[in-house]
Structures are given as C-alpha cells and as structure tokens.
Amino acid sequence: DGGITQSPKYLFRKEGQNVTLSCEQNLNHDAMYWYRQDPGQGLRLIYYSQIVNDFQKGDIAEGYSVSREKKESFPLTVTSAQKNPTAFYLCASSPTGSRYNSPLHFGNGTRLTVT
C-alpha cells in the first residue's frame, strides 16, 4: 500500500539533545511538509519542500532543520535551540506541489517528549 511512514511513533529525548524524525513516502509526490500539533490546537507549518534539494521555512521554523536529498524522504531535525520541542509531529505530502489545490496525505505522526 502507498503511504507515508513516520518513525518512530514515540520518541524520548533529554533536553539539549538534537533529534531527527524520519518521514518516507512511496506515493511519488513532489511536495512534502512538516507540521507540529500541540494539544487542542491545529497544525502549524514548520518546513515544506516542493522539489528535491529545495525547501522553505513555514510559520514556526526556528529551532528546526530539514533536508530533501531524495524525493521519498524529508527528515526533520529538532535542535536544542527549539524552546518547547515536546509535541506531536506530522509529516505530509501532496502530489502536484504546494501551489496547487491538492489535499495533503498525512503520516500517523511522531510524538516527541523532551525532558
């Protein structure tokens, strides 16, 4: 089945450590996105990429970094500079790029807890 795989489902880290969240898709989609979701809140855009080797900052990019070396993969690194990293992180993709009106396909998220 085609879809988006996020791993791991749960991740625990100590404060001050960088951590990388994995996102892989086999839908052959051009665009990929990272969102953050806090309890009782909607999704906030961290970074997005419309094509390999290119990405743009979203609304809350500070303390995060990404890479897009392959079409299928869009890993997110949560750095020690992120003040409140504990959250539910969602990866998504869309088939024709963010300038078009295609719905997003989501993975099932990674819940990161930093103590």
Add this chain to the structure above:
Amino acid sequence: EDQVTQSPEALRLQEGESSSLNCSYTVSGLRGLFWYRQDPGKGPEFLFTLYSAGEEKEKERLKATLTKKESFLHITAPKPEDSATYLCAVHNTNAGKSTFGDGTTLTVKP
C-alpha cells in the same frame, strides 16, 4: 495573514442528533478549502475539497458547504464512530501553503 477559525471547539451529540460545524476564513488567493478528520494519535485523513462558493460535497452522513467567508460541515444522524476531531484548512496559492484551524472535537454518545 491567512486566518481560519473553527467553532465550536467541542461538540457533544447524542446518536442521531444532527448538527453543524463551522469554519470561517480569511485568505488571499484561495485555491481550495479542505476538511479533514483526525482520530486520536493519528494523522488527519482527507474528507472534502471545496473550490467555490455554493459548492457542496457529501459523503455518508457528512455534507460540506462553502460560502465566500465560511464553510459548514453538516452531520446528519451521527453515530458514535463519527467521533473525532474535524479540521478545516485553506490553501493560499500566493503563499503556496495551507493554513489550518484548531479543529472541532466531536463526541457522539450512543
């Protein structure tokens, strides 16, 4: 700046009791309003896209409508399995990204 506001924040219904969820928006260059369903601990699942005022889409007990300033998700005779958080999002062509509302959490009691 694009804004999406959903109301109510939470809605509790008895099985069979119909109601509506609201999504009001302001966006420049709207190219689609999307409704998603999100179950606890899961990623959102796409339900509908609406492109122009007056458009309606239906799926089982759900019907989505769109005006120039808001969208409604009507739920007819809901069942407990309709319990979820419903998210609304608008796509801004100029910015190349989608903006989400905070969602409405629906609970349907048997």
